[in-house]
Amino acid sequence: MENRFFDIDNNVYLNGLYIAALLVNVTSTYKLEEINLKLFLMKNPSVLLNLCKYLDIPINRNIFEEFQYSNLQADMSKYLLKVQVSGLMETLNFLYSKGLIKLDYNKNMVSSTEKCQKLVNNEMPEKIRCIASKINELFTKRDMKSIKGTLFIEKGDIYE
Known part of the structure; x- marks a missing residue:
């Protein structure tokens, strides 16, 4: 665990912070695939x-x-072959163990708790909230299929 702070890609604390910011409100539920894609964009x-x-x-x-x-x-990043965040499940399990999210593995769904919302509203750095807000806005304007499709367009089109 002591090297976890230096392993940015698999850092459960950093990924947990990002996921908490991305879970907009207590009444919404999100597919794990959507959280993975949002976290990928956040990182x-x-x-x-x-x-x-x-x-x-x-x-x-x-x-x-x-x-x-x-x-x-x-x-x-222009050479990425897949949209995957390593350590996602470990991070979700960590957030679940702290009572910050609810997980339904049968439906592959996740939602935040009131405890998570209090953390986001009171403790979350403003820039992280702004980035998460922009990602969530992107997902309200476009569906996940079109976002994923855009990411997999020939790399030369989207990456300059």
Whole structure:
């Protein structure tokens, strides 16, 4: 566990923070596939920026720090073969154990709890809430199938 803070891709704490921000309200439930895609976009700002540009959805770059979208990982994102966040299930289990989410493995659904909403409203850094809000807005304007389809267009079209 001591090296967990340095393993950004599999960090249950960072992924948990992002997932909590992405779960909008207590009454909504989300498919695990949708949470995976949203978390992927949260962790890959360059992909999110390019996706919004491609879909003509305005997004302010100021909600990101430059190092988040202008780095080696961002440059390499054009070679991604799948939309997958490693450690997703471990993070969901962690959030469940803390009483922050409800999980239904039979239906592959997840929802937040009131405890999670209090955490997001009172403790969540503003920039993370803004990024999560923009991702959720993207999902209200486009369905998940079209978002995934756009990500899998020939890489040259969406990645410059």
